[in-house]
Amino acid sequence: MANKLCFEALDKTLRDILRMRYENSSDKPFGGLTVVCGGDFRQILPVIPKGTRADIVDASLNSSYLWPFFTIYELKQNMRLCNGKVSDCEADQIATFDKWLLQVGNGSFYDDINKELIKLPPDVCMKSSNDPIGSIVEAVYPCLLQNYSDPTYPKERAILTPKNDMVHELNDRILKMIPGEGRTYFSSDNVCKASMNTNDEELLYPTEFLNSLTFPGIPNHDIHLKVGTPVMLLRNLNQTEGLCNRTRLIVRHLGNWSVSANIMSGKNIGSSVTIPRIIMSPNDSKWPFKLNKRQLPLAPCFAMTINKSQGQSLNHVGLYLPKQVFTHGQLYVVVSRVTTREGLTILNVDDDAEDPTFIKNIVYKEVFQNIRPMVAETREVREKKVEDNIETKRFVEGKVNFFTVLFSKLSTTKEISYTIGE
Ligand SMILES: Nc1ncnc2c1ncn2[C@@H]1O[C@H](COP(=O)(O)OP(=O)(O)OP(=O)(O)O)[C@@H](O)[C@H]1O
Secondary structure (H helix, E strand, O other), rough: OOOOOHHHHHHHHHHHHOOOOOOHOOOOOOOEEEEEEEOOOOOOOOOOOOOOHHHHHOOEEEEEEOOEEEEEEEEOOOHOOOOOOHHHHHHHHHHHHHHHHHHHHHHHOOOOOOEEEOOOOOOOOOOOOOOHHHHHHHHHHOHHHOOOOHHHHHHHEEEOOHHHHHHHHHHHHHHHHHOOOOOEEEEEEEOHHHHHHOOOHHOOHHHHHHHHOOOOOOOOOOOEEEEOOOOEOOOOOOOHHHOOOOOOOEEEOOOOOEEEEEOOOOOOOOOOOOOEEEEEEEOOOOOOOOEEEOOOOEEEEEEEEEEOOOOOOEEEEEEEOOOOOOOOHHHHHHEEEEEEHHEEEEEEEOOOOOOOEEEOOOOOHHHHHHOOOOOOOOOOHOOOOHHHHHHOOEEEEEEEEEEEEOOOOOOOOOOOOOOOOO
């Protein structure tokens, strides 16, 4: 979820721009334009590095001064679990799984409330072995060697885990299983001259030291790729071509300075694109300088962090837990990625866990306090409202949970759509 400050910045900018054109615009939220947001407060809240629980809740949209201006609609149907025609028995199973997902998201049941633990259903929980990484890889990517060249195979599966270090370990392990030499792309790292106070300050930071630094959302110094590897884009490169942050692609050609790949999902599925090296800088670095890293904005994505998996729909998801989840909504994000219950596997190998069938589910319940629909509406009134608004209808059909509309229209029909998740 985007930080509330993003919305507040948009609000202030629009008030500023529109006061020239419309009377009283500066007194109205978003300058009087209608803003539509879609999102789910059960999912991961804004990321605040080293932030406390209170900081995270305070950064959420519903802690903003804008929140009272929103009208809230709650979406009822989980479209991800709707797989065409199903028998009555299957429909019951889907409904039961859907209910369980919401209970996980709402934190409405705990088998050990003090430790925030829930007991996993037996069919979801995987038994550990001497080689847990091998077991989760085999469970999510069965018969990898026979299938890896089929583009639909990596498209519909992923291993999720809470932290980046384990993601790298899992990806390296799977890449080694794929035949072929591949290619390693090294980044060119330097300190931005504008961030230095003296001319010889860069002598303090040798290149080897800069290469060794890792930052969330920034690719590593060395990226090893092979043809057929699924990769995730880490930057918005070209939204009209479907090249956005978190777009997944399959590598087709490994060039000297760029990589050709096919888009794996979204409206531009199948298109062939070339990904160049670009300069990236971490936003929230603890170092007293700004690092410029020229590298491919890509990361292999056989495995990805739970945070990066937001927005994906997958048929097979394996959650690998060498340590428990650490923030609100992570477990819910994992379990709500799958399109069927059979596609979910969880392997808990946390040494601190007394029983591997119990896993942690962190839910900051205070964030749900003011997100129930504000106006008590009958179903008929709500459906009438939905019919009256095409944009609303599209969201109601397509989205799963909370939905908010700001009704502060001017007489003109200008509208802006804005999705919380992005
Ligand atoms: N109107 C619809 N009819 C059929 N399928 C739909 C509809 N809307 C969405 N879906 C399917 O539901 C899944 C989830 O949709 P989408 O990613 O838009 O939801 P979301 O709210 O962004 O999900 P999340 O926030 O949990 O990632 C997708 O597989 C999509 O194809």
